Amino acid sequence: MKAGIFIVDDHYMVIEGIRSLLQNEKTIDWMGHATNAASCLAFLKQHQPDVILMDVNLPDRSGTDLCKEVRQLYPSVLVLGLSTFNQQTIIQNMMANGASGYLLKNATKEELLEAISEVLKGKNYFSFEAAVALREPQEKHPLITRREKEVLQLIAEGLTNAEISEKLFISMPTVNTHRKSLLEKFEVKNTATLIGKAIKIGLL
């Protein structure tokens, strides 16, 4: 029984690399590739591979989004995240969206085959580096609310509390409250570090 493999990645060289690595494997049935989320979804309407190798950075939408949708529409299709970077937040998002594991693009053929085989057994698989990243104490993502995020974005755009209050149709004291809870949640003491941290975390 061969495992049907499909790959979504916007880098032709990576697709070609994986195809080349897997082409003579008897256990692998190469089903094709897509270079964006849309054509991946189009393909899935016709065929269901066993495992999709999915780049987390796609041109038309994020890999995490696509992962979520694929898993909802086709629960039998497993997803292996694929990326250049091992950022724990991205990995966590992928896992939260139903991925079965995470591979870095410097993976060897052996690693690739092992990942596929583990995943097919229902297990999770992580590249060594990805596993390390997951173990690292995570830069805590302050849990901010929808409104706080709006305010944060406007602060980053350089608006003052007065301007923000106008834009969001709320009073200035309210803006101030949000602003202060942002400072608190980010554990910073002024706007400068707030913006810095927000950017670092990827919220801006």
Added chain:
Amino acid sequence: MKAGIFIVDDHYMVIEGIRSLLQNEKTIDWMGHATNAASCLAFLKQHQPDVILMDVNLPDRSGTDLCKEVRQLYPSVLVLGLSTFNQQTIIQNMMANGASGYLLKNATKEELLEAISEVLKGKNYFSFEAAVALREPQEKHPLITRREKEVLQLIAEGLTNAEISEKLFISMPTVNTHRKSLLEKFEVKNTATLIGKAIKIGLL
């Protein structure tokens, strides 16, 4: 006359992809690969390829650095930058360090072959997207002084003017002057956007 090609990239899948793309080309002599700068330099002591495909993100040092060194030590060896991103600053750095062109990793086989052939003719070659990025008006780097940069960094760390003045052994009004000239040079009107822009430009 075959063209000797060598590749430096820390992603095994990309190496394999390029190898697979080029392996049946009669004009190409695949000389091997390295996954980091050190082993690339070690290889060059023994053999000189005609063209090196060089990833700009290497684990041990930056591709731009390596490019510079290779071009100085072996002027006959041409370098083609290779990357996932088309950031014009990186492209410009590579070119300034003697690269002959810049390819994105979503390049097709045809593009790859054309790039190699153009470069061997002594021309420069850029991926379409890279060329577009180069044409874009570059975000102007405000020219800030040594002192201003110090102040900027301390602001980003969250220090107030009073704290900065203490740390740099200057008076508060002076810190203020620097701060204001920073706002002016960055063409922003408050700290929030100052930090944002500084990070975006890569100054922080």
Added chain:
DNA sequence: GAAACAATCATCAAAAAAGATGATTTTATC
């Protein structure tokens, strides 16, 4: 050696942000 710039300081005023406390009304969540 003149001109341009960097770095320093001063003073005064206005605007904005940050800190402290408390309270009401929606909206989720169990």
Added chain:
DNA sequence: GATAAAATCATCTTTTTTGATGATTGTTTC
């Protein structure tokens, strides 16, 4: 339907930043 959390507003004070103007002392650069 109770509880918790989010979003809203209020008042008041202190600290910090931003703005406006001007001036002195070095250091480069032409």
